[in-house]
Amino acid sequence: MQSFRLTVLLIVASALVAAACGPSSRSASASSPTTTSPSTSTLSSSTTAQSASAAPFLAGLNTVTKIGSTVPANGDVNPYGVAIVPVSEGRLVAGDTLVSNFNSKANVQGTGTTLVQVSSTGTSQLFADLSHLPAGASCPGGVGLTTALGILPGGWVVVGSLPTAAGGALPSPDPVGCLIVVNDAGTPVETVTNPDVVGPWDMTMTSTPSTASLFISNALGGNTSTKNGVPVAGNCTVVRIDVSLTAAAPPKVTSTTVIGTAYPWKANMAALVLAPTGLALGSNDTLYVENAQTNTISAIPDATTRTTALTAAATQIASGGALNAPLGMVVAPNGDIVIVNGNDGNAIEFTPAGKQILTKTLVKNGAGDLFGLAIAPNDQSIVFVNDGANALDLYHA
Numbered sequence: 001m002q003s004f005r006l007t008v009l010l011i012v013a014s015a016l017v018a019a020a021c022g023p024s025s026r027s028a029s030a031s032s033p034t035t036t037s038p039s040t041s042t043l044s045s046s047t048t049a050q051s052a053s054a055a056p057f058l059a060g061l062n063t064v065t066k067i068g069s070t071v072p073a074n075g076d077v078n079p080y081g082v083a084i085v086p087v088s089e090g091r092l093v094a095g096d097t098l099v100s101n102f103n104s105k106a107n108v109q110g111t112g113t114t115l116v117q118v119s120s121t122g123t124s125q126l127f128a129d130l131s132h133l134p135a136g137a138s139c140p141g142g143v144g145l146t147t148a149l150g151i152l153p154g155g156w157v158v159v160g161s162l163p164t165a166a167g168g169a170l171p172s173p174d175p176v177g178c179l180i181v182v183n184d185a186g187t188p189v190e191t192v193t194n195p196d197v198v199g200p201w202d203m204t205m206t207s208t209p210s211t212a213s214l215f216i217s218n219a220l221g222g223n224t225s226t227k228n229g230v231p232v233a234g235n236c237t238v239v240r241i242d243v244s245l246t247a248a249a250p251p252k253v254t255s256t257t258v259i260g261t262a263y264p265w266k267a268n269m270a271a272l273v274l275a276p277t278g279l280a281l282g283s284n285d286t287l288y289v290e291n292a293q294t295n296t297i298s299a300i301p302d303a304t305t306r307t308t309a310l311t312a313a314a315t316q317i318a319s320g321g322a323l324n325a326p327l328g329m330v331v332a333p334n335g336d337i338v339i340v341n342g343n344d345g346n347a348i349e350f351t352p353a354g355k356q357i358l359t360k361t362l363v364k365n366g367a368g369d370l371f372g373l374a375i376a377p378n379d380q381s382i383v384f385v386n387d388g389a390n391a392l393d394l395y396h397a
Helices: none
Strands: 002-004 040-042 063-069 077-084 097-103 114-118 124-129 145-152 156-161 178-182 188-192 200-207 211-218 223-227 230-244 252-268 272-274 276-281 287-291 296-300 316-319 326-331 337-341 346-350 356-361 370-375 382-386 391-396
Touching: 063 114, 077 156, 077 382, 077 391, 097 145, 097 370, 114 145, 145 211, 145 370, 156 200, 200 276, 211 276, 230 276, 252 276, 252 287, 252 296, 276 337, 287 326, 337 370
Parallel strands: 077 145, 077 370, 145 200, 276 326, 326 370
Antiparallel strands: 002 200, 040 063, 063 391, 077 097, 097 114, 114 124, 145 156, 156 178, 178 188, 200 211, 211 230, 223 230, 230 252, 252 272, 276 287, 287 296, 296 316, 326 337, 337 346, 346 356, 370 382, 382 391
């Protein structure tokens, strides 16, 4: 079984609108594209605890280098999701990185519609503009691309949408959002909607040539309080969506299962919503989920086969410490979990048991800058989006 990673994010780094929680966008990000020339900087690190086994993955990484811009011709900003292209198919080139944009050129959250493809040499090009969906397909509330982003065998790209209401306000009523499926030519071919998909915020996936499981963290749903008829807090879910794959047709949903419940979410003026965001599937079939609202990490066992849901509290393995509105998450090559914070620009490495072992700074004074991330194809570095610069960066030795 082959596993594909995204962040926020995507991260994170991730994307159906599952009744779960997800990351939030930063309303304070630049209102126009930021153009910078490639630059390199060496950043500081601090050890929180010593690893009892292998050396921490982050220990050998100290340098951030800009790869390329994530701003397409229409001016979309606020990059969220990250997905490495595993195999060349159609317009997808192996080793390139797909990035989803959450904000429009006007910097309104939940209105970004573009996927940008960035090569390892920094060349950026539009892969897809999802402002117009195919006939017969719909996404409740519209399109606002999130950290939920991944690529399935056959070149099928899946991205989540959590659209906002006028002025970037949280949408109402539920459910809202969807998953959008795009072919390897960059053309949207279908959407996935159901009652268990409510504002899909992040996504990770695992697949075989003929089947796949998509894990979605929802940012909305389970409303517990409202203001002027708009939901402002609740408890959302983590959902597994199983699909069948063929070469000739888009993925077909075969089942939807809620595997995690009671993840608190809360509306936030700067971040839109604080909710479960980062997802990562370990080799032990454990799905790791972090929540920006509670600064916690949960671990759901038997994720690919589970038929019942576990609560966030019952599966919690870590809380507090260096966690500071965590967003994107990824499993490192050594099996540890790497998480990036939304509030301080730091990356944190945890063991699968939830022990915090290392914290490093990716973006100095980087509140609101980090969302999706992924392990680079060489398994020795990390690619991540820098929301403050609207860029894709590389963290390496």
